Every structure is written in C-alpha cells, then in structure tokens.
Amino acid sequence: xxxxxxxxxxxxxxxxxxxxxxxxxxxxxxxxxxxxxxxxxxxxxxxxxxxxxxxxxxxxxxxxxxxxxxxxxxxxxxxxxxxxxxxxxxxxxxxxxxxxxxxxxxxxxxxxxxxxxxxxxxxxxxxxxxxxxxxxxxxxxxxxxxxxxxxxxxxxxxxxxxxxxxxxxxxxxxxxxxxxxxxxxxxxxxxxxxxxxxxxxxxxxxxx
Amino acid sequence: xxxxxxxxxxxxxxxxxxxxxxxxxxxxxxxxxxxxxxxxxxxxxxxxxxxxxxxxxxxxxxxxxxxxxxxxxxxxxxxxxxxxxxxxxxxxxxxxxxxxxxxxxxxxxxxxxxxxxxxxxxxxxxxxxxxxxxxxxxxxxxxxxxxxxxxxxxxxxxxxxxxxxxxxxxxxxxxxxxxxxxxxxxxxxxxxxxxxxxxxxxxxxxxx
Amino acid sequence: xxxxxxxxxxxxxxxxxxxxxxxxxxxxxxxxxxxxxxxxxxxxxxxxxxxxxxxxxxxxxxxxxxxxxxxxxxxxxxxxxxxxxxxxxxxxxxxxxxxxxxxxxxxxxxxxxxxxxxxxxxxxxxxxxxxxxxxxxxxxxxxxxxxxxxxxxxxxxxxxxxxxxxxxxxxxxxxxxxxxxxxxxxxxxxxxxxxxxxxxxxxxxxxx
Amino acid sequence: xxxxxxxxxxxxxxxxxxxxxxxxxxxxxxxxxxxxxxxxxxxxxxxxxxxxxxxxxxxxxxxxxxxxxxxxxxxxxxxxxxxxxxxxxxxxxxxxxxxxxxxxxxxxxxxxxxxxxxxxxxxxxxxxxxxxxxxxxxxxxxxxxxxxxxxxxxxxxxxxxxxxxxxxxxxxxxxxxxxxxxxxxxxxxxxxxxxxxxxxxxxxxxxx
DNA sequence: CATGAATGAGACTTCATTCAT
DNA sequence: CATGAATGAAGTCTCATTCAT
Numbered sequence: 001x002x003x004x005x006x007x008x009x010x011x012x013x014x015x016x017x018x019x020x021x022x023x024x025x026x027x028x029x030x031x032x033x034x035x036x037x038x039x040x041x042x043x044x045x046x047x048x049x050x051x052x053x054x055x056x057x058x059x060x061x062x063x064x065x066x067x068x069x070x071x072x073x074x075x076x077x078x079x080x081x082x083x084x085x086x087x088x089x090x091x092x093x094x095x096x097x098x099x100x101x102x103x104x105x106x107x108x109x110x111x112x113x114x115x116x117x118x119x120x121x122x123x124x125x126x127x128x129x130x131x132x133x134x135x136x137x138x139x140x141x142x143x144x145x146x147x148x149x150x151x152x153x154x155x156x157x158x159x160x161x162x163x164x165x166x167x168x169x170x171x172x173x174x175x176x177x178x179x180x181x182x183x184x185x186x187x188x189x190x191x192x193x194x195x196x197x198x199x200x201x202x203x204x205x206x207x208x
Numbered sequence: 209x210x211x212x213x214x215x216x217x218x219x220x221x222x223x224x225x226x227x228x229x230x231x232x233x234x235x236x237x238x239x240x241x242x243x244x245x246x247x248x249x250x251x252x253x254x255x256x257x258x259x260x261x262x263x264x265x266x267x268x269x270x271x272x273x274x275x276x277x278x279x280x281x282x283x284x285x286x287x288x289x290x291x292x293x294x295x296x297x298x299x300x301x302x303x304x305x306x307x308x309x310x311x312x313x314x315x316x317x318x319x320x321x322x323x324x325x326x327x328x329x330x331x332x333x334x335x336x337x338x339x340x341x342x343x344x345x346x347x348x349x350x351x352x353x354x355x356x357x358x359x360x361x362x363x364x365x366x367x368x369x370x371x372x373x374x375x376x377x378x379x380x381x382x383x384x385x386x387x388x389x390x391x392x393x394x395x396x397x398x399x400x401x402x403x404x405x406x407x408x409x410x411x412x413x414x415x416x
Numbered sequence: 417x418x419x420x421x422x423x424x425x426x427x428x429x430x431x432x433x434x435x436x437x438x439x440x441x442x443x444x445x446x447x448x449x450x451x452x453x454x455x456x457x458x459x460x461x462x463x464x465x466x467x468x469x470x471x472x473x474x475x476x477x478x479x480x481x482x483x484x485x486x487x488x489x490x491x492x493x494x495x496x497x498x499x500x501x502x503x504x505x506x507x508x509x510x511x512x513x514x515x516x517x518x519x520x521x522x523x524x525x526x527x528x529x530x531x532x533x534x535x536x537x538x539x540x541x542x543x544x545x546x547x548x549x550x551x552x553x554x555x556x557x558x559x560x561x562x563x564x565x566x567x568x569x570x571x572x573x574x575x576x577x578x579x580x581x582x583x584x585x586x587x588x589x590x591x592x593x594x595x596x597x598x599x600x601x602x603x604x605x606x607x608x609x610x611x612x613x614x615x616x617x618x619x620x621x622x623x624x
Numbered sequence: 625x626x627x628x629x630x631x632x633x634x635x636x637x638x639x640x641x642x643x644x645x646x647x648x649x650x651x652x653x654x655x656x657x658x659x660x661x662x663x664x665x666x667x668x669x670x671x672x673x674x675x676x677x678x679x680x681x682x683x684x685x686x687x688x689x690x691x692x693x694x695x696x697x698x699x700x701x702x703x704x705x706x707x708x709x710x711x712x713x714x715x716x717x718x719x720x721x722x723x724x725x726x727x728x729x730x731x732x733x734x735x736x737x738x739x740x741x742x743x744x745x746x747x748x749x750x751x752x753x754x755x756x757x758x759x760x761x762x763x764x765x766x767x768x769x770x771x772x773x774x775x776x777x778x779x780x781x782x783x784x785x786x787x788x789x790x791x792x793x794x795x796x797x798x799x800x801x802x803x804x805x806x807x808x809x810x811x812x813x814x815x816x817x818x819x820x821x822x823x824x825x826x827x828x829x830x831x832x
Numbered sequence: 833c834a835t836g837a838a839t840g841a842g843a844c845t846t847c848a849t850t851c852a853t
Numbered sequence: 854c855a856t857g858a859a860t861g862a863a864g865t866c867t868c869a870t871t872c873a874t
Contacts, residue, residue: 173381589797
C-alpha cells in the first residue's frame with residue numbers, strides 16, 4: 001500500500017515527507033488520540049502546511065492506516081530477535097519477556113494502539129489491517145513454538161492456537177492495566193506473569 | 209451517583225426514560241464509537257428529541273459515565289456469584305471461568321469498553337470512573353484470593369497484586385482477540401486459558 | 417393592556433397569579449438579564465410550572481412589557497411626592513434629589529432598566545412602551561417646572577424641553593456610572609450633581 | 625491586546641479580515657443586539673463563512689471585546705483634541721461640547737454601547753473591559769481638569785471625582801434620551817446642557 | 833386550573849478538506 | 854512544491870413554547 005501519494009517529482013523526497021507526516025501524526029495521536037488530534041496540530045508538528053499533507057495522504061484515515069502498517073513492520077523486527085536467540089525457545093521467550101512487557105506497558109504507544117483497536121471495531125479497513133498484522137505476528141510465534149527447539153513442537157493445532165491467543169491476550173491486556181494504573185511497574189507484573197507464561201510454553205501436565 | 213436526572217414527576221417514567229437513553233446510547237456507541245455517535249443519532253434511536261435527553265443527562269459525557277456505572281454494578285453481581293460458590297476458591301473461579309470468558313468475549317460490550325478505555329486516555333473523568341470501577345473489582349478479587357478457602361491466603365501483598373493484575377490483563381486481553389478474530393470461540397480459548405489461570409491461582413513452585 | 421390573560425375563572429386569582437409571575441420575572445431579569453433568565457428559572461421563582469405561565473402571558477416578551485408598565489405606575493407615585501411638597505419647586509426638587517439619586521443608583525432596578533432600554537433599540541413595542549412611560553414622566557416634570565411656584569414658569573417651550581431632557585439624561589446616566597463603579601456612593605455624586613441641578617432649575621444668567 | 629487572531633501569512637489581509645468582521649458584527653449587534661445577532665448573520669454580513677471567523681476571533685465574545693477596544697481607542701483620539709486645544713480648559717470643553725453631544729447621540733453607536741453595558745451586568749470580562757475603558761477616559765478628563773489652564777486645578781479630590789462622574793453621567797444619559805426620542809436634536813439639548821456643563825467646570829459659588 | 837414532558841429550531845463552535853495563489 | 858485562507862457540514866447543547874394528562 002505504498003502508492004498512496006499523488007503525483008510527486010522526487011520519490012525520495014516524497015518518502016521523506018511521508019515519514020515526516022507519519023511520525024508527527026503518531027506523536028499527536030499518542031498525545032490526544034485519533035479523534036483528539038486535528039490535522040492542524042499534525043501539520044504543525046510535521047512542519048508543513050495542512051493542505052500539503054493531502055498531497056501525500058488522501059485523508060486523515062489514510063494516515064492512521066499507514067501508521068498501523070509501520071507498526072506491523074516494527075513488530076516483525078522484534079520477533080526476529082527471538083528467532084536469533086540461542087538455546088531453546090522457552091528460555092528465549094522467558095528471557096525476552098521483560099522486553100515484551102516493557103513494550104506493551106509503554107504508555108506512549110499504548111493509547112494509540114487502543115485507539116486503533118477501538119477504531120477497528122467499526123472501521124473495516126482498520127480492522128483488516130490490524131488483523132493482517134496480528135496474523136503475521138501469530139505466524140511468527142507459531143514458527144517459534146513449533147520449531148525443533150521447542151517443547152511444544154508436537155502439540156495439536158487447536159491447542160497451539162489457543163496458547164498463542166492466550167499469550168497475546170495476556171500481553172496485550174497489560175496495556176489496559178498500565179493505562180488504568182500508570183504507577184504499575186514491569187517488575188510487579190513479572191512476578192506472576194513469568195510463571196503464567198511458563199505454563200503456556202510447556203506441555204500441560206496430565207495431572208492438571 | 210444516582211440522581212443525575214433533573215426533577216421529574218413520576219420517578220418511574222423518569223427511570224424508564226433514562227434506561228431508554230442509556231440503551232440507545234450504548235447501542236450507538238457500540239456501532240459508531242463514542243465520538244462517532246452523535247446526539248442526533250442517539251436521540252433518534254431512543255425515540256425522543258435530542259433536546260429532551262438533556263432533561264435526563266447533563267451532557268453526552270454524563271451518558272457514558274452512567275453506562276460505565278451500570279457496567280460496574282453488573283460486574284459486582286458477577287463477583288457475588290463466585291463468593292457464594294461452595295467449595296474452595298480455585299474451584300469456584302475455574303468453574304466460573306467460562307462465564308468470565310463469555311463475558312469478556314461478547315463483542316457487544318467489547319467495543320464500547322475499548323472506547324471507554326481510549327477515552328480515558330484523554331478524559332480524566334472517564335479515567336477516574338474506570339479506575340474506581342477496576343479498583344472495586346480488584347478488591348473483590350483480593351477478598352476471594354485471601355479468603356480462608358483459598359490456597360493463596362498467605363502469599364505476600366506484592367505477589368497478590370501481581371497475580372490479580374495478570375489475571376485481569378489476561379481476561380481483558382481476550383476482548384482484543386475477539387475483536388480481531390470474531391470467529392474465535394470460547395472453547396478454543398479455554399484450552400490454554402484454564403491451565404494458565406490455574407497457575408495464577410496456585411502457589412508458584414519453588415522450582416520455577 | 418390588562419386583558420393579556422387567556423380564559424380565567426376567578427379574576428382575582430388571575431390577577432394574583434400575574435403579580436406572582438411579574439415579581440418573579442423582575443427578580444430573575446435583575447439577576448440574569450432579560451436574555452439570561454430562562455422561563456424555567458422564572459417559573460421556579462414564581463412557584464408554578466413553566467407551562468402555566470403561558471396561561472397568563474403570551475410570551476416571555478409579554479412579561480417584560482408588563483414589567484415596564486408596572487415601572488411606569490411606580491414612577492408616577494414618585495412624582496406625586498414632589499407635587500405635594502410645600503415651598504417652591506426648586507426647593508422641592510433639590511430636597512428630593514437624594515431620593516432620586518438613590519433610586520437611579522439602585523443596582524437592583526439598574527440592570528433590568530438597561531436591558532429594557534437596549535431591547536427598545538430593536539423592539540418597537542418595548543420602545544413604544546418606554547417612550548410612553550417617559551412622556552408621562554416628562555409631563556409631570558413639566559407641570560412642576562411651569563407651576564406657579566416655579567422660577568421657570570415663564571421660559572419658552574424649547575428651553576423647557578431642553579432642561580427636562582438634560583435633567584433626565586443626567587439622572588438616568590447615573591445608572592450607568594453605578595453599574596461601572598459599584599463602589600460609587602450617592603454622597604459623592606451629590607457634591608457636583610446638586611449645583612448642576614440647581615443650574616438646570618434656575619433661569620440661566622445672561623452673563624453665562 | 626492586539627494579536628488575537630491566529631497565525632496569518634499576510635498581516636495586511638489578516639487585519640483587513642478582522643476589520644471586515646468587526647464592522648459586520650458591529651452592524652449586526654446594532655440591529656439585533658449582542659444576543660440577537662447570530663454568528664450566521666454576522667458571517668453573512670461579513671461575506672465569509674461562519675467557521676472562518678474563528679480563524680480571527682476565538683469566540684463571539686472576543687468579537688465584542690475587540691469592538692469595545694476599538695471604541696476605547698477612538699475615544700482617546702477625541703480627548704487628544706481637547707488637550708491640543710489652545711486657551712483654557714473650560715473654553716476647550718465647551719467648544720467641543722457639541723462634538724461630544726453629537727457622538728453620544730449617534731444612534732448608530734448608541735444601541736451597541738447600551739448592549740455592552742447590559743452585557744457587562746452578567747459578563748465579567750465585558751464589565752472589566754468597559755470599566756478599564758472608562759477609567760482611562762476619567763483619567764484623561766482628570767488631567768484636563770487639573771491642568772494649569774483649568775479653573776479647577778486646586779479643588780479637592782472628592783469633588784473632582786464627583787464632577788467627572790456627573791459630567792460623564794450627563795453625557796452618557798443623552799444616549800438614552802436619543803434612543804427614546806430619535807427626533808431629539810443636538811441643538812435642543814445644548815440649550816440646557818451648556819449651562820449645566822459650565823457649572824460643572826467652574827468653582828461652585830459659596831452661595832450655592 | 834395546573835403540570836412538566838416533550839419538541840424543534842437555532843445557538844456557538846470545530847475541523848477535515850479544498851483550492852487559488 | 855507548498856501554503857493557509859476559506860468552506861460547510863456536523864457537532865453539542867439551550868430554551869421558548871406546546872399539549873396531553
């Protein structure tokens with residue numbers, strides 16, 4: 001979905017402008033929310049006129065869509081780290097857990113993600129984008145969990161799906177906790193999160 | 209925070225009108241979001257003039273606040289069930305887990321809760337209300353977990369906080385999963401959720 | 417302009433109700449101004465329902481018109497005092513000057529009069545009523561100034577008109593001063609007002 | 625309090641637009657009063673969209689405040705004339721009296737001033753602005769009356785205050801007379817006004 | 833006679849978007 | 854390429870007035 005821009009002379013400049021706008025918009029959305037941030041504020045933050053933005057994006061909605069795409073790419077890079085991690089998958093994921101927690105409790109990205117999720121509930125285009133992003137993420141996670149170095153490489157498909165969903169659910173939910181309690185720390189959360197995550201990454205005991 | 213309405217002759221009618229408005233508003237918010245739904249649409253859905261709504265609610269904001277309050281009361285009744293449950297707490301909560309999942313995956317209430325969370329990011333009154341609601345819920349959960357019939361009655365405060373937060377996080381996160389994947393079923397989720405929840409409701413092994 | 421009321425059973429009750437409304441409305445207008453006071457507030461102050469007021473007055477505008485009429489009648493009674501005063505007119509008016517000042521600087525009636533004057537600028541009905549009231553007042557004043565006991569009984573018509581207008585202007589203007597400076601006292605004003613008034617009530621010296 | 629407008633490229637255009645709006649608003653206020661004139665009417669009169677006005681004024685209230693400020697500046701220029709007048713102060717003020725009368729009896733500015741006064745009764749910002757304006761005017765008048773060329777340069781403070789207030793009262797009151805009697809002429813008023821003013825500008829006789 | 837629930841037009845204001853320059 | 858002046862639809866809210874009861 002790159003060629004959103006209208007006629008442009010130098011593609012390099014055009015790309016730079018787009019980045020400029022996306023960065024500014026993301027910051028504004030973070031501060032004020034999608035509805036709270038106006039094009040005027042975004043244009044001021046981006047250092048260009050409001051009208052000019054429409055040479056690069058068809059609408060305000062198109063901007064948030066592009067931001068979602070960027071988020072997607074960023075997330076991929078995060079998963080990459082886990083894949084490069086030596087040792088078994090369980091250790092890798094538990095090792096990286098605090099990073100994951102940190103990321104999901106960063107109030108900065110928090111609000112904007114929430115806004116996007118809320119928007120997804122009624123804007124099918126946003127919903128589709130988010131779903132695509134998430135499907136990619138789940139794919140990566142599935143690769144990790146079914147790799148040779150994983151203790152779960154033989155579990156059945158349905159259970160795998162469930163585990164991944166619960167893991168994602170738990171992580172994404174942190175965002176909501178942090179939003180309600182800004183004073184909540186990662187350390188506190190990790191006390192119970194780590195054991196729960198371990199359970200989700202190991203075979204369930206027959207006894208349970 | 210009961211009598212937000214202005215003076216009314218017949219309290220029964222007044223209450224009915226309030227309900228009428230709240231129901232209509234909730235539906236509109238669900239469809240269009242808090243900002244997306246206008247008073248015009250709400251009034252049409254409620255079957256009365258826009259101006260008349262202001263005889264029962266001081267502002268659009270007051271409406272969403274009332275909706276939040278109603279949700280709070282509903283939640284209390286849910287917790288009450290757990291408290292009345294015979295047997296130990298672990299069993300009670302695991303028994304009621306499917307109900308909890310069901311509730312958190314009901315797309316109907318889903319979107320509106322998300323919207324409220326997003327709104328909380330920029331509307332301090334909404335944020336306060338949500339936080340209060342959540343504090344109440346955590347209080348109930350804490351009572352449950354520290355009751356005589358709980359296996360966790362002796363754990364230290366910090367760990368207790370962590371467990372509760374992770375439990376809430378995991379449950380609330382389901383809402384986001386369901387929003388992205390409407391086809392996701394409770395049964396699927398429960399496969400991995402139940403073991404994870406069990407871990408969160410039992411003492412952590414020293415070995416872990 | 418009495419029969420503004422619609423069908424009524426007992427004229428006595430009807431009149432009482434009208435008084436009730438007028439008193440309440442006057443108080444509200446004084447506090448909030450004509451535009452600032454709503455029918456809701458007036459009806460509450462009057463101790464009856466908003467709808468019922470419309471059985472006695474056709475509109476909000478009709479209420480202020482009635483208030484103006486009442487003011488007119490009140491003013492007549494004030495002039496009566498001067499006419500009954502023993503001694504010459506000059507002494508009578510100077511004697512009563514502090515009362516006149518007091519009345520024109522009463523912030524209570526102040527604001528409502530101002531509102532009515534402003535309204536007169538664009539509402540011909542109000543303008544007519546005020547003019548009629550004022551014409552009556554000027555007539556009384558003229559009688560006083562041309563009575564046998566007055567030093568001005570022989571001056572020509574044009575000069576008389578001018579004197580009366582300036583006197584009224586000076587007195588009415590006090591209202592504006594008091595509004596701007598609530599701390600302004602009658603005593604302070606009288607220091608210069610009394611000599612000025614004396615000049616206006618005596619033949620102008622040739623020398624001047 | 626100059627740059628109330630938002631950022632504008634060409635200050636000349638911005639200023640022109642502000643003038644355009646102020647002129648239109650003043651005309652509308654004159655015709656319908658502050659509350660009676662809507663932004664729609666003002667914008668139509670100004671020849672621009674209602675929304676655009678908000679690029680130059682923050683609110684309807686800001687518009688009337690600007691109008692008051694303009695009036696203030698205009699008034700200053702009038703006082704300047706008196707100060708530049710050769711001869712003694714008494715002569716200067718009596719000479720300029722007809723101009724002052726003309727100004728205070730101009731029905732055009734009349735009604736809008738009245739409206740502002742009435743508005744001051746309930747809008748503290750307007751009240752403050754009007755009071756400031758008047759204080760400035762009184763300051764100028766005081767300078768005039770206590771200058772070396774004045775016969776009143778040695779009178780005590782309280783009497784000076786009283787004289788100024790009565791002078792202003794008398795002049796401002798003319799506005800009300802003209803409003804009630806549009807047929808009233810300056811010449812007629814001046815017959816009695818000039819002697820009264822002379823009294824107010826000269827030492828009071830002991831005999832009085 | 834009396835109520836107050838209900839209306840609906842209109843108030844001010846915001847903001848995404850367009851377009852002449 | 855770039856601006857920002859300008860638009861206009863839509864937003865929330867108020868309030869004089871009506872009418873079924």
